[in-house]
Amino acid sequence: QDLAVDVITIFPNYLAPLRESLLGKALERGQVRLGVHDLRAWTTDVHRTVDDTPYGGGPGMVMLPEPWGRALDAVAPAERAQPRLIIPTPTGRPFTQAVAAQLAAEPWLLFACGRYEGIDARVAEYAGGRMVVDEISLGDYVLCGGEVAVLAIVEAVARLIPGVLGNALSASEDSFTAAVDGLLEAPAYTKPALWRGLAVPEVLLSGHHARIRQWRRERSLDRTRKRRPDLLDS
Ligand code: SAM
Numbered sequence: 001q002d003l004a005v006d007v008i009t010i011f012p013n014y015l016a017p018l019r020e021s022l023l024g025k026a027l028e029r030g031q032v033r034l035g036v037h038d039l040r041a042w043t044t045d046v047h048r049t050v051d052d053t054p055y056g057g058g059p060g061m062v063m064l065p066e067p068w069g070r071a072l073d074a075v076a077p078a079e080r081a082q083p084r085l086i087i088p089t090p091t092g093r094p095f096t097q098a099v100a101a102q103l104a105a106e107p108w109l110l111f112a113c114g115r116y117e118g119i120d121a122r123v124a125e126y127a128g129g130r131m132v133v134d135e136i137s138l139g140d141y142v143l144c145g146g147e148v149a150v151l152a153i154v155e156a157v158a159r160l161i162p163g164v165l166g167n168a169l170s171a172s173e174d175s176f177t178a179a180v181d182g183l184l185e186a187p188a189y190t191k192p193a194l195w196r197g198l199a200v201p202e203v204l205l206s207g208h209h210a211r212i213r214q215w216r217r218e219r220s221l222d223r224t225r226k227r228r229p230d231l232l233d234s
Contacts, residue, residue: 002161003104006035006083007150008071009113010050014147018154026164035075042070051116060117068112068123076110082131083108087124088149090142092135095153097176099136103153104160111153113146176231183231186219 007015015036019027026032040048044066051061076083084106093099103109110131112119127133138149159165171177175185189200203215224231 001033002031003158004033004083004108005111005154006037006075007111007113008037008039008075009147010039010115011145011147012036012038015150017151022164023155023158026158026161031161031163032158037071037075039067039071042067042074054117062117063114063119065120065123068119069126072127076131078130083110084132084134085110085112085127086153087112087114087119087133087135088138088146088153089114089118089135090137090140092137095136095138097156100153100156101160103157109157111146111150113150115145180220182234183220183224184228186216186223
């Protein structure tokens with residue numbers, strides 16, 4: 001097994017798509033292990049409460065530390081080897097291909113999915129006492145919960161594990177990788193060579209590898225200049 005993933009959430013069904021497609025195959029092969037846990041299993045009241053009003057006032061609800069503490073103790077017992085805890089939050093460091101590569105080198109990732117206004121801040125502080133805590137943002141927008149972020153992060157990480165993708169080379173030549181100097185990939189085409197009056201760029205049919213490489217490099221630069229000039233600065 002190359003990667004173990006555990007997810008704690010109040011919506012376990014939200015994570016069902018992780019069992020589809022290439023990741024599903026990696027699970028079947030035993031290359032990846034996936035555990036999805038319902039946070040409400042660690043509540044103690046009849047209503048299975050996971051949230052309460054924020055101290056200091058303000059709108060919305062905050063997730064209670066008690067069920068989270070018990071969930072962490074059960075999924076990652078303190079006396080054993082610890083996972084890297086990933087807490088998706090808009091206040092985290094931005095998720096990028098470089099972060100995906102970093103996470104793909106970890107043996108065990110544990111995700112804590114927040115809902116409402118997020119998780120009581122002491123949970124991350126407490127967990128930091130015994131495991132690496134990584135607060136990660138999917139981007140500068142606000143989702144309703146961490147589940148969609150987990151789907152995106154796990155998919156981006158798993159496809160970097162050798163053997164998960166059918167063709168090992170495809171991940172190494174994607175946008176943001178060293179193969180394209182961290183830029184956006186050039187446009188791609190397939191058959192037919194002429195479709196609805198639109199022709200595939202001549203050079204791609206030429207079989208001339210050096211010219212194709214040069215063309216792709218130019219398109220990659222064009223695209224990056226127009227859509228993501230920030231990538232050229234770095
Ligand atoms: N009050 C929080 C704030 O302004 O930072 C937003 C809470 S959001 C409504 C609820 C949960 O969705 C968060 O705890 C987090 O788990 C998840 N979430 C929302 N936006 C996210 C993003 N951009 N990246 C990662 N997770 C996000």
